[in-house]
Amino acid sequence: MSKQTSFFRSISRLYPHVRPIIPRLLLGLLSALLASVVALTIPQVLRVLVNTALQPGGAPEAVWTSAGAILLLGAAEAVLVALRRQFVINPATTVETRMRVSLYDHLQELTVSFHDRWGSGQLLSRAMTDLNFLRRWMAFGAIMLVVTTLTVVIGIVAMFTMSWQLALIFLAAAVPITINSFRFRTRFSKVARRSQDQAGDLATTVEESVHGIRVLKAFGRSREALETFNEQAEELRQTEIAKARHQATFTMVVTLLPELALGAGLVVGIMLCASGQLSIGALVAFFATAAVIASPVEFSGMLLAMALTAKTAVDRHYEVMDTQNTITSPAEPRHPGELAGALHFNNATFAFEDAPDKPILRDITLDIRPGETMALVGITGSGKSALIQLVPRLYDVTSGAITIDGVDIRDFEVEELRRIVAVAFEDTTLFSNSVRDNVLLGAPVRTEEVLEEALDVAQAHFSYSLPQGVDTLIGEEGLSLSGGQRQRIALARAIAARPRVLVLDDPLSALDVHTEELVEARLREVLKYTTTLIVAHRPSTVALADRVALLEDGRITAVGTHTELLASNQHYRYVIASLDSEPRDLDSELSALEDQAEEVTR
């Protein structure tokens, strides 16, 4: 949890968003003030009217005019109430929407490592609940806070004109209230923040439980998932109740203290009256005014709580907005004279943010010539995917550099770079769109031919026999596909992008041998003109490549053709060759395990 900032510092961050609508907010405020003034005047006017114009035997016109006057004032009140909303609603919702969209845009900009850290529920609660609340506060809470404060101030001034002694007694209550409000502020802010965070976590849990529903069902663990959820929801409930408790305490203070002061005022006032220092009229007027400001004072507990919640909403919003995007286009982007697609790793080192002292990749130096296909081989967890994601700058190298045609990829405009480089990830992500839109997502030209070719290369002909052909909606909101079908669509997407540099992360893992052969045969033609880096776990995939790079302990330990490496490199044989017998230099523990397993099998 971030440290607490002051209320005004937080709220003032809204200023740039709010500035254009300040005039309308002020008008809204004015309407609100006028409305309450009118509401307060109506009884006074009535009193005067009744006492003067309406007497038995008086003129009927007087009745008509009084009724007319009251009607007019009444209509004015209604109009002012309506106006207040009219002035404020549109601008407030505009600010809300603008903040929402800018949050979304910023989130899209932020790096993948940011998204690795943040649960989507946390982000969602910021985008929806927090901003909704902020809008309501701007349109209602903030205005009422001002109106209430003004009412109370005016009321107290009026009370002073009636009797300074009594007013002083009343004002004395303000001191403990102020002290208490400080305490309330710190305490309440803390729980408010906690509750908002917990609500976000709860949303994350919901999301995970839905995305992981297959696993939960496969193991019959719905009950455990429910228990976890229940615990979390219960925590949130506790926090909310703690919040209510703070608010109740404060409400009690702001209700009790003014009333106590008034009680004292009543006794003193009566004594003052008895001794003739105060007129009864003044005493009555004093208490009438006190009655008017009593409810705003009580209301202040709620308004203050609202303001504090709004403050934490602002804090949470800017926590994300203040996160700098570290992967940005340079001020003066460069561009290679002619794009050939030579990919070069130059002492590239990479460490994930959460383990900066343990680089996953160290001093990677690798040269991939234009049009060449390089396979990347290494054991599970050796950092192949990490390396591949460096190329489209989903992560940035920690030190060293990667260049395309001699230009550091950090000198490219990011969008340009990602146009040059296309990726097929190991976990296929399809969007809720038609097959066509999914495949043509990164394509420079979105024509039928490109689509057909990409689907053909990836052997995704099945798309044509889906219910609505290539216009069938797939992805989360659409038709579910089999694992291999998904993978082929993702592969087609990378191909349709017609990149200069193609990076494929184990793109054939879910395909059967036959389909794999077909894909490879077609892929070979495409790859002839494209620089390709392809992660491979099988010899069959390696066969696509001109050369192979072996990743071991975070370094490239060997580069050569498949046959060369097979002949010369022990580790390579270990990783890729399934026919060879087990090398004997394995960890003793592992081979022991194997032996044991074999025994059991026998």
Add this chain to the structure above:
Amino acid sequence: MSTATFGTANEDNAHLSKSDSRAVRRRSLALLGSLIRPVRVRFWLTIAMVVLSQAARVAGPALIAFGIDHALPALRTGDNVPLVFTGVAYLLAAIATAGLTALYVISTARLSQAMLLDLRVRVFRHTQRLSLEFHEKYTSGRIIARQTSDLEALRELLDSGVSSLASGMLFMAFTAATIFALDWRSGLLVLAAGVPMFFLSRWYQKHSQIAFRESRVVSARLIVHFVETMTGIRAVKAFRKEKENSETYGKLAEDYRLVTVRSINLNGIFQPGLVLIGNVCVAVVLLVGGFRVLGGGLAVGVLLALILSTKRFFQPVDQMAMFYNSFQSAQAALEKVSGLLEEVPTVLPPKNPVSLPAAKGSVDFNDVEFRYGDGPLVVPRLDLHIPAGQTVALVGQTGAGKSTLAKLIARFYDVTSGTLTLDGVDLRELATADLRRNIVMVTQEAFLFSGSVADNIALGRPEASRDEIEEAAKAVGAHDFILELPEGYDTDVNKRGGRVSSGQRQLISFARAFLARPAVLILDEATSSLDIPSERLVQAGLARLLAGTESARRTALIIAHRLSTVETADRVLVVHDGRIVEDGTPEELIGGGGRFADLHGAWKDSLV
């Protein structure tokens, strides 16, 4: 009830026909009722506290009046007892007011939080119960929308609604009684104001209902899009989908704004409308009363009191409008939530569950046919007997229906016709706990939950000790890499297991299954992302697991494209278009020269 609006069907339609609209409203109110029922005592208690605190509040002005009218003259005559009495009484009233107010603030929170917790858990439990078929079309985003923004609407109602409604009603009733006591004719006039108010409310209800429904629909869309973007952020970035997304989101956000503005504007007519009606009523009372005063039929003082009371009578109307507004909003939200809760799982738990504590593991397909929903037949007519203890490999082209068969055995779906039995017991009659204990499936996508590695493995058997967890990890060859993680078994794998590589995710998922030790184990390409050495380790572990106890081997169904796993199977089934086209031992099939021999040859070739 009409089927058009049953469950979540037609959820995105805000303009329902009259009868449909009534049906969903009824459903939503029923849900609200069922939420209140368990906490009704607290509900009434809260209302009682509101009423009492209002009563204590009224005592204040009365005491002031008493003080001025009685204590002051008494004091002038030297008697200070009434003054002391007034002071003390005022003090007590103040304490009572403040205490009761604080109490009802807390009590309201308890009430609303209890109801929210209840609903949250209900929705969660229900979504867990619903079948995959439902989840495949409903999307996680929508469920999140139901769990967050819809619940938020209910919360708003509960937090402010109860007290404002109770105190408002009480106040109005009290004031109305005063007015009637003063002059029944004016009282009737005040009541007459109820007629236009009623019509205004009807108008408001009709229009706001649509606006609020739309608002629920649009906000769900907004959330679905948001969640999809954030989940697929890598692909979004790599394929530069940001601009397109931003446009879509901007449009959705603007739609959301417009419907919010519409609903607020409706309230912006409704609420001032009520104020206006109230004020007109005051004017009418003045007019009528004024003439009677002129005619001498009414005392001026009474008129003054009447008018002031009338004015006061309409004061809580503001609050009531606000209440009605949040009520409408909450109702629209509950319409959606109740729709979700109304959905019936297509894979139902058995009515009379047959228990099968220790299954042997023989699986039989008898005349099974299967299709997804109302799609084409994926599995046409299948008869298959898998004896207990057999290791069966399923091979075939992608999209052939291998995973489908596996998912049928795991009862993710129910067969469309025919029967599927475990040890002779129809899966549909098998007790769910026994089914899940006996049949475990490692799915094609290795999904990890955020939480520690140990927790993720323990999902296989929650009561397992740390030793057993480590044992399982060792058995599949995951132990070493886990120890290398910063906090070993306690390392948080981040959301969706993003902290570990995809091969490592598969190992962890595999360890889960290992820990579960089911009678029937289904592996759907559980090793597709593994390198060959790890795959070999997994196979060794698998062999050990399948050997099981001395008396009984475990049944296994292995789907793999890499035939190294398949070679060791007792039996190979080749699936094509949902049919089993070849069936035999690996040696037989290789010798037979059919599809499998073909595949196998191709695979052998691919190894060098």
